[in-house]
Amino acid sequence: MRILITNDDGVNSSGIVAAKNAVEGLGKINVVAPATQQSGIGHALTLFEPIRVNKSTLMDGTNAHSVSGTPTDAVIIGIYEIMDEKPDLLISGINVGENLGMAELTTSGTIGAAMEAAANGVHALSVSLQVTRDDIKFHDGHVDIDLDFAQKITRKLSKRIIKKGLPDGVDFLNVNIPSHPESHKINLTRLGKRMYSIHIQKRLDPRGREYYWIDGDPVELDEEGTDVHTLRTCNCPTVTPISLDCTSNLNLMKDWLD
Numbered sequence: 001m002r003i004l005i006t007n008d009d010g011v012n013s014s015g016i017v018a019a020k021n022a023v024e025g026l027g028k029i030n031v032v033a034p035a036t037q038q039s040g041i042g043h044a045l046t047l048f049e050p051i052r053v054n055k056s057t058l059m060d061g062t063n064a065h066s067v068s069g070t071p072t073d074a075v076i077i078g079i080y081e082i083m084d085e086k087p088d089l090l091i092s093g094i095n096v097g098e099n100l101g102m103a104e105l106t107t108s109g110t111i112g113a114a115m116e117a118a119a120n121g122v123h124a125l126s127v128s129l130q131v132t133r134d135d136i137k138f139h140d141g142h143v144d145i146d147l148d149f150a151q152k153i154t155r156k157l158s159k160r161i162i163k164k165g166l167p168d169g170v171d172f173l174n175v176n177i178p179s180h181p182e183s184h185k186i187n188l189t190r191l192g193k194r195m196y197s198i199h200i201q202k203r204l205d206p207r208g209r210e211y212y213w214i215d216g217d218p219v220e221l222d223e224e225g226t227d228v229h230t231l232r233t234c235n236c237p238t239v240t241p242i243s244l245d246c247t248s249n250l251n252l253m254k255d256w257l258d
Helices: 012-021 070-084 109-119 148-164 227-233 251-256
Strands: 002-006 028-034 053-056 065-068 089-096 123-127 172-177 196-202 208-218 238-242
Touching: 002 070, 012 028, 012 089, 012 148, 028 070, 053 070, 065 070, 070 109, 089 109, 089 148, 089 208, 109 123, 109 172, 109 238, 123 148, 148 172, 172 227, 227 238
Parallel strands: 002 028, 002 089, 028 065, 089 123, 123 172
Antiparallel strands: 053 065, 172 238, 196 208
């Protein structure tokens, strides 16, 4: 088995070491990840500047490759340049901070990397760990959090994918791990509406000019059965199967066009 690991927290993150440890012994592992923190970059691709790839070392001393671009760039470089053959599995994560709801599909770099792998015919798993401190979500480097449980869930699902593949119509899995789990049972969920309610902070710089910070408050509740509701009320791992085909009902569109 050939396993490619990436993330959006950067090659120096604690989570990517945990992801590597989770699949140790399951196959040949290549780690190819962004050189720096790339949270919120989504499924972006670098097209107007060169991408540089350097040999790097993870925090535990093992070898990796750092990519000067986005998580999507790292996946493409990993599949088509670093690895001799297409991987059987891609793991994106373990991300510091949960990725829940419909909005995260297009904003999360963690999910964007899994989406790119799936678009290239690779079974993929994006894994994120809930955290209670906002100040560590976008940290570039080591964070002092317990990744053991997330590592165990990642291994369990990786072994299942290696053994059985993914069901027809499922292109990748989006997994979220509670910071303080009350159950080891993995709950099957659908996407919630939003992980955050957006608000904008308007400020003045020292020259009196306006500038803005996009910010948000966590949405505590969502419909029952969604990833947002389940993670935050049950404190148990969630797995949401994702299809790349976002096409809506064509028959409804025909009626609308008539």
